[in-house]
Amino acid sequence: MEKVKMNVQTAYRGQLLRSGKVYEVEKATAKRWIAAKLAEKVEKEH
Numbered sequence: 001m002e003k004v005k006m007n008v009q010t011a012y013r014g015q016l017l018r019s020g021k022v023y024e025v026e027k028a029t030a031k032r033w034i035a036a037k038l039a040e041k042v043e044k045e046h
Contacts, residue, residue, distance in 0.1 A: 002030040004039035 001024045009019045017023050022042055025033070033039040 001025065002027045003042040003044075004030050004033060005042050006039050008038050010038065 003022055003024050005022050006017050006019050010017050034041055
């Protein structure tokens with residue numbers, strides 16, 4: 001799982017993911033969304 005900050009609002013697995021919020025999604029999904037500029041990767045906080 002990987003944390004991403006959404007750039008757009010979208011539906012994912014029956015959930016509404018809002019723009020500007022941080023969500024945890026599968027790594028493969030996160031990679032696709034980041035490549036398509038739908039989301040930004042959230043660096044781990046120490």
